[in-house]
Amino acid sequence: xxxxxxxxxxxxxxxxxxxxxxxxxxxxxxxxxxxxxxxxxxxxxxxxxxxxxxxxxxxxxxxxxxxxxxxxxxxxxxxxxxxxxxxxxxxxxxxxxxxxxxxxxxxxxxxxxxxxxxxxxxxxxxx
Numbered sequence: 001x002x003x004x005x006x007x008x009x010x011x012x013x014x015x016x017x018x019x020x021x022x023x024x025x026x027x028x029x030x031x032x033x034x035x036x037x038x039x040x041x042x043x044x045x046x047x048x049x050x051x052x053x054x055x056x057x058x059x060x061x062x063x064x065x066x067x068x069x070x071x072x073x074x075x076x077x078x079x080x081x082x083x084x085x086x087x088x089x090x091x092x093x094x095x096x097x098x099x100x101x102x103x104x105x106x107x108x109x110x111x112x113x114x115x116x117x118x119x120x121x122x123x124x125x126x127x
Contacts, residue, residue: 001029001126002049006036006068007057007083012104013037016055016083019112023119039063043071046078052126053079053099058086069096079125081118099125 005020007013013035024031034051036042039060045051054072058065069080073096082093085104093101100118105111 001031001053002051003031003033004036004042004046004051004054005033005083006039006042006054006060006065008037008060009057010037019108019115020055020119023112023115024123027119027123029119029123039068042068046072051078053081053122055081055083055102058082058084058093066092066096069093069098073097079122081122 003020005013005017007016017033017035021031021033024033034045036045039062042054054068056065056068065082065084069082072078072080079099080096081100081102082098083102083104087103090101090103100121102111102114102118
């Protein structure tokens with residue numbers, strides 16, 4: 001399984017990647033996780049070797065997560081899970097048919113619990 005994590009905040013990106021890797025490892029799921037701070041870099045790598053899923057920030061400077069999801073919807077099967085601090089956008093995200101939505105939370109345990117549920121959903125969807 002190839003998974004991308006795209007977020008313009010490099011510190012959060014590494015934190016989330018670590019949390020995701022731990023969650024998948026606890027499920028005995030082998031995954032290659034790549035991180036991206038720019039959507040363009042993600043699309044370049046996705047074009048060479050497609051990802052199964054992307055955990056995608058919504059608020060990014062050059063291309064929003066919704067714009068990335070729109071382009072992904074046009075050219076391939078890649079599950080989208082939005083990860084953002086903008087809880088008010090959860091309903092707008094439904095237009096892109098994401099697998100799920102994770103709110104960034106200052107309490108890491110809250111995010112970890114949500115990620116646990118989403119990881120289960122993702123692994124089931126990719127079977």
